[in-house]
Amino acid sequence: MWKYVAIVTLCAALAPAGMVVAEDRQFTVVNIEYEGSKIWVPSTLVVHKGDKVKIKLINNVKSDPNQHGFAIPALNVTAVVDRGEPKEVEFVADKVGIFPTICQLHPAHVGGQLVVLP
Amino acid sequence: MWKYVAIVTLCAALAPAGMVVAEDRQFTVVNIEYEGSKIWVPSTLVVHKGDKVKIKLINNVKSDPNQHGFAIPALNVTAVVDRGEPKEVEFVADKVGIFPTICQLHPAHVGGQLVVLP
């Protein structure tokens, strides 16, 4: 019996901190342009698995075209954001991983990452 | 006995890499403005639990007001940074989690995250 207790304790001590309660995570992300490069900032968004994620997307880039995309293909998230018309996307981060965020309209744009921790 | 050894080995193999020694982590973070949106960059800061964190905050935004805030409410970190007068905050990241960073003076500003890994 003491062995069992010892092993349970050991495993618990070694376990990740990850018994995490799902939370609502809200972000605002802004498209900026610098010397021809366009990038959404913050570029890196971090959440826990199970979190309900809401991202407000703002595109105030003055140069044409007036639409930019924001997509997380791995999680089936996609939005087109018109200049001056913020848009929100909502999704549940239902799998752990490191997932690229891209502009699906202009693949040359600088991408970012959604990191889903356990 | 062999069972005990096998189980200890198993648990160790499954354990997170996280037996991490606390470190000093130093950052410089700059407030930028783009088409009306203000944001501290880098927006995402990553540390380990126990790390002593020092953040130098630079506010060179030209538009009024001349003060911007930087706060991590979950860790009781708060600072007001005057234009042209960098300020440092120091704290120990004493709990694991994903914590929003905000401008406590202007909630509409774009926020960021402090990620404290185990």
Added chain:
Amino acid sequence: MWKYVAIVTLCAALAPAGMVVAEDRQFTVVNIEYEGSKIWVPSTLVVHKGDKVKIKLINNVKSDPNQHGFAIPALNVTAVVDRGEPKEVEFVADKVGIFPTICQLHPAHVGGQLVVLP
């Protein structure tokens, strides 16, 4: 025997999700200047241990000097990027940790982080 099964199950349940297959991770990172501060964005890059990482570095900063550095000392990554001449670095993220990224030519520039998860 049932004890052994119970313990294996327990350990597995507590294990990190981290039995991760190495991937190719590609980034584009752009040097921007804002009111005298220079910073590579995205500033935070996240990968898994074992990933093959390729970073395309773009320096379109107009002010002199016309060269900026990008280095991850902990992983022996270093590059000098001329204005207007993108450069690529490739490396394998062969250890877990949180590693500063710097401009090795101008230590005053704002740095970033490469985060290597297990």
